[in-house]
Amino acid sequence: MFESLTQRFSSAFASLQGKKELTDDNIEEGLREVRAALLEADVHFQLAREFVENVRQRVVGQAVVPGVAPTEQFVHAVHAALVELMGPEDSALEVAKSPPTVILMAGLQGAGKTTTTAKLARFLRDKHGRRPLLVAADIKRPAAVEQLTVLGRKLDVPVFHEEGLTAPEVCARGVAQAKARGCDVVLLDTAGRLHIDDELMEELAEIAGRTNPHNQVLVVDAMTGQDAIRSAQVFHDRLNLTGVILTKMDGDARGGAAVSLKAVTGCPILFLGTGEKIEDLDAFHAERMAGRILGMGDVVGLVEEAQEKISETEAQAAYEKMVLGSFTLEDMLAQIRMFRRLGPMKKVLGMLPGMGGLMDQVDVDDRKMNRLEALFTSMTPRERLHPEVLDMSRRRRIARGSGQESSAVNELLKSFKAMKQVMKQMNKMGLGAKLGAKAKKNTLKGLSKDGELAADSGGLLGGLFGGGGPKLPGFGGGAAGGAGSAGPGGLGGLGGLGDMLGGGPRPMGSSATRKSGSKRKQKQKRKKGRKGGGKR
Amino acid sequence: MGLFDRLKNRLTRTRSALSDGIAGLFSGGRAMDDTLLAELEELLYTSDLGLLATEIVEDLSRRHRRGEVRGEDDVRASLRATLLDRLPAKEECGEITLDASPTVILVVGVNGSGKTTSIAKLAHRFHTQGRQVLVGACDTFRAAAADQLEIWADRSDVQIVRKDEGADPAAVAFEALETADVLGYDIVLLDTAGRLHTQKNLMDELKKIHRVLGKKKEGAPHEVWLVIDGTNGQNAIQQAKLFTAAVEVTGVIVAKLDGTAKGGAVFAITHELGLPVRYIGTGESLELLEPFDPEAFVDAVLATD
Numbered sequence: 001m002f003e004s005l006t007q008r009f010s011s012a013f014a015s016l017q018g019k020k021e022l023t024d025d026n027i028e029e030g031l032r033e034v035r036a037a038l039l040e041a042d043v044h045f046q047l048a049r050e051f052v053e054n055v056r057q058r059v060v061g062q063a064v065v066p067g068v069a070p071t072e073q074f075v076h077a078v079h080a081a082l083v084e085l086m087g088p089e090d091s092a093l094e095v096a097k098s099p100p101t102v103i104l105m106a107g108l109q110g111a112g113k114t115t116t117t118a119k120l121a122r123f124l125r126d127k128h129g130r131r132p133l134l135v136a137a138d139i140k141r142p143a144a145v146e147q148l149t150v151l152g153r154k155l156d157v158p159v160f161h162e163e164g165l166t167a168p169e170v171c172a173r174g175v176a177q178a179k180a181r182g183c184d185v186v187l188l189d190t191a192g193r194l195h196i197d198d199e200l201m202e203e204l205a206e207i208a209g210r211t212n213p214h215n216q217v218l219v220v221d222a223m224t225g226q227d228a229i230r231s232a233q234v235f236h237d238r239l240n241l242t243g244v245i246l247t248k249m250d251g252d253a254r255g256g257a258a259v260s261l262k263a264v265t266g267c268p269i270l271f272l273g274t275g276e277k278i279e280d281l282d283a284f285h286a287e288r289m290a291g292r293i294l295g296m297g298d299v300v301g302l303v304e305e306a307q308e309k310i311s312e313t314e315a316q317a318a319y320e321k322m323v324l325g326s327f328t329l330e331d332m333l334a335q336i337r338m339f340r341r342l343g344p345m346k347k348v349l350g351m352l353p354g355m356g357g358l359m360d361q362v363d364v365d366d367r368k369m370n371r372l373e374a375l376f377t378s379m380t381p382r383e384r385l386h387p388e389v390l391d392m393s394r395r396r397r398i399a400r401g402s403g404q405e406s407s408a409v410n411e412l413l414k415s416f417k418a419m420k421q422v423m424k425q426m427n428k429m430g431l432g433a434k435l436g437a438k439a440k441k442n443t444l445k446g447l448s449k450d451g452e453l454a455a456d457s458g459g460l461l462g463g464l465f466g467g468g469g470p471k472l473p474g475f476g477g478g479a480a481g482g483a484g485s486a487g488p489g490g491l492g493g494l495g496g497l498g499d500m501l502g503g504g505p506r507p508m509g510s511s512a513t514r515k516s517g518s519k520r521k522q523k524q525k526r527k528k529g530r531k532g533g534g535k536r
Numbered sequence: 537m538g539l540f541d542r543l544k545n546r547l548t549r550t551r552s553a554l555s556d557g558i559a560g561l562f563s564g565g566r567a568m569d570d571t572l573l574a575e576l577e578e579l580l581y582t583s584d585l586g587l588l589a590t591e592i593v594e595d596l597s598r599r600h601r602r603g604e605v606r607g608e609d610d611v612r613a614s615l616r617a618t619l620l621d622r623l624p625a626k627e628e629c630g631e632i633t634l635d636a637s638p639t640v641i642l643v644v645g646v647n648g649s650g651k652t653t654s655i656a657k658l659a660h661r662f663h664t665q666g667r668q669v670l671v672g673a674c675d676t677f678r679a680a681a682a683d684q685l686e687i688w689a690d691r692s693d694v695q696i697v698r699k700d701e702g703a704d705p706a707a708v709a710f711e712a713l714e715t716a717d718v719l720g721y722d723i724v725l726l727d728t729a730g731r732l733h734t735q736k737n738l739m740d741e742l743k744k745i746h747r748v749l750g751k752k753k754e755g756a757p758h759e760v761w762l763v764i765d766g767t768n769g770q771n772a773i774q775q776a777k778l779f780t781a782a783v784e785v786t787g788v789i790v791a792k793l794d795g796t797a798k799g800g801a802v803f804a805i806t807h808e809l810g811l812p813v814r815y816i817g818t819g820e821s822l823e824l825l826e827p828f829d830p831e832a833f834v835d836a837v838l839a840t841d
Contacts, residue, residue: 042769045581109792110648110765115678140820142687143680150679150701194794221648225584225769225801248647251732252774276677276735 005256005293008037009078013071022070027059030074042256044229047085047263054081075294082290086262086269093124093270094214094242099184100133102175102211106204106239107219108231109192112247114144116219116273117189118151119281120245123271124185125157133183135174136161137207140191148189155278158183167191168206175211188213195234205238215242217270220257222246228257229264236265247273250280259293262286309341327420330384333376340369374402375412387416554583555838558615562608573597576611584800586770588807592618616838622803623830629812630827632787634662638670638716640724640749640756642709644742644783645763646775647730650791652681654763654817655727656688657825662723663692670721672712673698674705674745675729685727692822695721705729705741706748713752726757733778746783760785761814764801766793772801776809791817794824802833 012033016026031052038048058077095101103120107113121132134152136159138144145161152159158181160174171188178186190207193200208216216239220228235241244261249272262269269284306315318338321331342348345366376384378401383390390398390413392406399406557579561572573593580589596614599605605614623629634641641658645651655671662669671689673696675681682698689696697712709726716724728745731738749756762785764772779785788811790802805811813828 039581040587040770042584042771045578108767110650112648141684143683146683147678147680154679194792221765221768223646223765223768223771223775225767225771226582227584227767228769231767248732250734251646252734252771256769 005037005041008040009034009294012037013075016071016074022059022073026070027056027074031056034078038256038259041259042225042228044226044256044260044264047229047260051081051085054084079290079294082259082293083286085259086289087286088268096214100175100178100186101130101184101215102186102188102213103215103217104171104188104190104208104211104213104239105217105219106190106235107192108194108221108224109141111192111219111221112273113192113219114138114147114151114189116245116247116271116281117187118148118155118157119273119278120271121152121157121185121187122155122278123281125155130185131183132157132185132187133174133178133181134159135171135177135186135188137167137170137174137188138191139165139167139170144189144191151278167203168210171207172210186211195231195238201234201238208239216240217242218244218265218267220244220246220261222249222257222272223251224257226256229260232261232265236267241265241267243267243270245269245271245273246284249274250276306342310338314338327423328385329376329379329387329416330381332416332419333373333384336369336373336376340366345369371402371404371408372412375404375409378402387413554579558608558611558838562611568600568605568607568611570597573600580800584769586773586800586804588622588800588803612838616834619803619834619838620830622807623834624806624810624812626830629830630814632814634667634723634758636755636758638713638721638724639758640713640716640726640753641759641761642726642728642746642749642757642783643761643763643789644728644779644785645730646732646765649730649763649765649768650817651675651730651763652684652688652727653820654789654791654815654825655685655725656692657817657822658815659689659694659725660692660822661825662725663694667722668720669694669723669725670712670716670719671696672708672724672726674708674712674726676701676703676705676708677729681727681729688822706745709745710748710752713749713756717753733775733782739778739782742779742783759787761787761789762811763789763791764805766790766802766816768801770801770804773804773808776805776811780809780811785811787812787814789813789815789817790828793817794819 012030015033016022016030034055035048035052038051039045043051055074055077058080059074093101093103105113105117105120117134121134124130124132134148134157136145136148138148149159149161160170160177162170162173165173167190171190174188175186178184188207188211190204191200193204195201218232218235218239218241220232224231232241232244244265244267246257246261246269269286272282272284274280274282314334315338318331318335321327339348375398378398379390383394383398390409395406395409395413398409402408558576561575561579562568566572573596576596577589577593580592583589585592592615595618596605596611599614605611643651643655643658652675659669659671669692671685671694673682673685675685676699679701682696682701686696686698697708697715699708699711705728712724712726715721726745728742729738731742733739746757746760760783762776762779764775768775776785776788788802788805790813793816802813806813813830815825816828816833818824818826
């Protein structure tokens with residue numbers, strides 16, 4: 001998501017790389033790049049100007065901190081300005097004191113209202129234990145009612161609609177129905193409309209007037225251009241919006257709308273639609289989004305995802321295996337499967353620090369993962385537990401069984417050995433144990449400070465990827481390195497599995513020993529980062 | 537009412553923002569200077585012209601220094617020339633003769649760009665021209681997408697081929713083509729599911745539809761039209777690139793140009809990818825689909841009353 005913005009920012013920061021101090025000249029140069037990056041990303045013109053001013057003031061006003069590179073200071077300022085622009089943090093939906101809570105969904109045609117309405121209903125039911133009622137009030141688009149009905153049936157959420165009524169009438173009755181049926185949330189799916197269509201905007205105002213919605217949500221296509229601002233403003237004037245949901249975030253939208261909307265409407269971004277599936281709706285966090293835009297990744301998000309999809313005991317077991325050194329192919333398979341549960345590779349990798357700007361270079365194909373799994377499943381349980389029995393004949397059989405070359409089997413075993421080696425080294429250095437103790441407490445439980453979190457999840461994911469923990473998201477570390485991390489360094493972090501996936505521009509199977517050296521360094525760095533870091 | 541007037545009416549908003557904006561810049565006899573040029577650049581940016589805006593203004597500023605561009609009229613003339621220059625020649629755009637029998641048109645685009653509505657409008661248009669039109673509901677993914685298309689088909693009185701939700705879209709395409717062959721339809725319009733251009737598996741699905749059609753009948757699909765949401769910004773260019781890479785897009789339809797959106801991305805798309813714009817959608821009702829005429833488009837954008 002937002003790859004191009006991330007890349008442009010990286011090049012802005014690259015222009016400052018290696019500079020000893022920030023001077024008016026190099027600040028100007030960096031700012032010009034930042035402005036160009038914003039404009040190219042469809043950020044509103046006026047806003048881009050203000051944003052650059054904001055960054056300038058932060059940078060100029062900053063005292064020189066000894067030991068902090070100018071680039072880092074600059075990135076820090078941009079990050080802070082982005083958070084300010086997109087914040088406040090963790091905005092939530094308003095809940096009515098006496099149910100039902102009414103949520104009005106509005107937006108332009110094709111923004112994704114109906115799909116988002118269904119996603120939101122599922123979210124509220126599964127994550128907040130609510131009993132939602134969907135109201136199909138889009139009587140304009142052919143089969144829109146049918147669409148919501150089908151979605152409701154799939155979700156097992158009731159859908160209300162009555163033929164022959166106007167949209168405001170349908171909505172008003174829907175709310176009454178919710179009371180009667182004991183539903184505590186009503187979602188009103190309205191027709192898509194242009195903000196300049198007075199008649200339809202009037203209808204929307206009437207719906208709001210008759211149902212007194214506690215939440216008036218504007219659904220916006222993340223790919224909209226400069227016009228997003230204008231239409232959002234008009235919707236806001238007519239409706240009194242309480243929040244915005246951005247859809248189609250899984251595309252390569254440049255993020256201009258996301259960055260601009262909060263500033264223009266003054267209402268928070270609540271959720272992001274991130275995929276085709278009904279559960280692809282993520283809560284919005286300004287800080288994390290800023291991190292992702294700047295290529296710092298979203299480790300918090302990743303851990304939350306892990307928390308939801310991987311059980312604690314499972315993670316614990318995997319961790320202990322790694323730490324104790326009793327790691328087998330069976331465990332490696334379990335870890336791969338665990339990892340895959342987090343979502344498509346591309347999404348997961350995109351959340352890793354330093355990966356943001358790289359995503360279009362890395363052609364991550366989930367089918368490669370399937371092939372990898374096929375290798376494991378073509379082994380006997382005994383082979384998985386005792387990889388040392390794998391002689392040539394067995395390897396050939398496995399290759400045939402999985403429909404691949406024997407070299408694939410060898411590649412896998414090489415990565416396995418490399419992973420094991422790294423774990424041993426970690427143990428020798430005593431890092432494993434320490435990390436283990438911390439991890440037990442933090443990795444998949446309460447989220448602690450950023451620094452720690454990065455370290456812990458780095459440990460877990462690093463293990464999965466052959467121990468080559470990803471770059472740290474400490475300021476500058478991940479992002480300022482933007483240009484740097486676009487090189488083999490960032491990808492190298494993917495380690496063993498990355499090799500086998502062979503997606504990156506890096507040659508396959510580059511030496512594991514070379515990596516483990518830098519890995520050790522990274523581990524140490526990570527440890528340090530934990531003491532110093534932890535800004536939240 | 538002539539084409540020019542119709543366009544002008546439908547594109548009122550586009551026109552008023554850009555054209556009136558230019559008028560506003562020069563109001564009160566303001567002289568042309570750097571501040572004015574900066575404001576002009578801003579104005580052009582808000583029309584989603586992207587980096588083209590900077591190019592245009594830099595060019596204007598250069599020629600202003602040489603004394604070639606002096607005031608509002610010069611700016612307008614120069615803008616018109618530059619914008620027109622960015623669009624393909626008139627004969628390359630707009631409606632084309634569809635003479636294969638049947639002509640298969642695959643319609644693709646991202647989610648919510650306006651594919652189904654555009655298909656309905658196309659079906660209506662071709663039907664009124666006396667062609668035998670068949671539509672195929674290859675969007676088997678989105679809930680009730682086929683129902684939506686069927687309602688439109690009924691309204692324009694054309695036939696539809698559909699299968700159950702979750703069916704293989706390529707199978708629907710195949711069946712539609714077969715039906716058209718057997719029953720002698722002239723034009724087959726295939727509606728596909730919206731897909732983000734970044735989703736590899738979905739783009740592969742599209743390739744499959746394309747492949748299956750080609751196997752069934754040589755030359756099919758004869759046209760692949762990409763529907764772009766006129767309110768999309770610079771991202772539209774990326775969409776066009778990736779869709780073209782997957783299925784060789786042959787033409788573009790720009791939908792939803794009746795809002796305040798500028799469709800500025802049209803200039804970049806046609807310029808960078810050399811894709812002709814076939815039609816523009818300018819409203820909700822069935823007949824609001826205009827063959828694209830570059831001059832009329834630019835004039836409508838820049839017109840003053």
